[in-house]
Amino acid sequence: MQVAAKRLAEAKKAGTLPDDVDIDPTDPRAIANYYADAFMDDARLLGIKVVLDAEAHPHRLPRPTKYIDHMIAMVQSLIDRGHAYQASDGVVYFDVSSWPDYGELSGNTIAALRSGQGGRVDMKTQTVKKNPADFMLWKPDASHLMRWPSPWGEGYPGWHLECSVMARAILGDEIDLHSGGEDNIFPHHECEIAQSRGTTGCDALAKYWFHTRHLMVNGGKMSKSSGTFFTIRDLLDKAASPAAIRLELIRTHYRINANFTMQGLRDAQKQIDRWVRVATWLETHAGIQRTTDDPGPMQCALVEFIAAVSDDLNMAGAIGAINVGIGEMSIEAPPPVGTASSTWHDELVALRAMDSVLGVLELNTSGGGDETDTADIDALIAARREARDNKDWSRADELRDELLAMGVAIKDGDGGTTWERIVQ
Ligand SMILES: [Zn+2]
Secondary structure, three states, rough: HHHHHHHEEEEEEEEHOOOOOOOOOOOOOHHHHHHHHHHHHHHHHHOHHHOOOOOOOHHHHOOOHHHHHHHHHHHHHHOOOEEEEEOOOOOEEHHHHHOOOOOOOOOOHHHHHHHHHHOOHHHHHHOOOOOOOOEEEEOOOOOOOOEOOOOOEEEEEOOOOOHHHHHEEEEEEOOEEEEEEEHHHHHHHHHHHHHHHHOOOOOOOOEEEEEEEOOOEEEEEOOOOOOOOOHHHHHOOOOOOHHHHHHHHOOOOOOOOEEEEEOOOHHHHHHHHHHHHHHHHHHHHHOOEOOOOOOOOOHHHHHHHHHHHOOOHHHHHHHHHHHHHHHHHOOOOOOOOOOOOEEEHHHHHHHHHHHHHHHHHHHHHOOOOOOOOOHHHHHHHHHHHHHHOOOHHHHHHHHHHHHOEEEEEEEEEEEEEEEOOOOO
């Protein structure tokens, strides 16, 4: 919060905050709202479903500060059940020795944690705790920037508490799936489990845990100084569509580190542009009967796609399956009219079924302030064709430049004009 406040204060002084942002850098709630809104804007652009759903159901995207009463109630219930205690420094801690299952997720045993503590922890805090691994539930601190009244004095909750409390309030005592980054496994998720189960008495907090590995950039850690730190805005400014960013981020199996590269983003953009062209072709010819009732390339791809996704979310395999199907589509001309009962609509349905998992076809827009989408590009290309037909070469060149400025390169061929987005 301090870092964020400092950054905002600097940006305000330098005049680099957007015009419509008027924020008091000393107000922690204003800072939190500012960053939460920025996150949600980006998430909306990328079509992240939980954020889109929250527009109709705001309680699905809860804010911890609205659940302080629930947190206090959980701390009290842990004390009542003998899993928590207030130490001589006034802080309420979870007593890990009261919870034999501590370590069930991460494999860390209390004994191993004790021997591993060494000099890394603040000895003053350690001496008041019953066990070195005991973690904070409530800290009284009347001088803290954000504080609330509680039975243990004015202060603030331990940071593990919010997820346990909000999950329970909204989803119930036991949930199906809990996800997070691998760095959350310990201590965060381990502590969540202990608190939640210690309160609910259930056998589990979540039936399944889903942890993704780190996101690397150019094979290394993201860093501002080496130029490998990108925001979503930076990438959109390079003319990547939100769809391409999405595909580049999901194309790797979640159990291995994802490696983001600009070349990967360009490749993702090329793939999606090709998928969109196939989808458009299928929409145009959806009513035409095929020459055979055998499954076409998209229906065959769908079978492989489902098999891959069902195999521990093998997204690389799933994306490969689409690309095989797409590669077998010939879309240079309308399809021959057949007499089969199957139409090209069946193929379109299969492609859309795959996209219902990936969520990219509708997001292949410029994503920036101007809502340039495929239809706009097609309209400009049609206008350019008309100009050329009328031998109005300067108008045709103007339109080509306009497209280039939008990050769209065009190519004239025998079958007409094709285009591709150029990610810079
Ligand atoms: Zn959490």
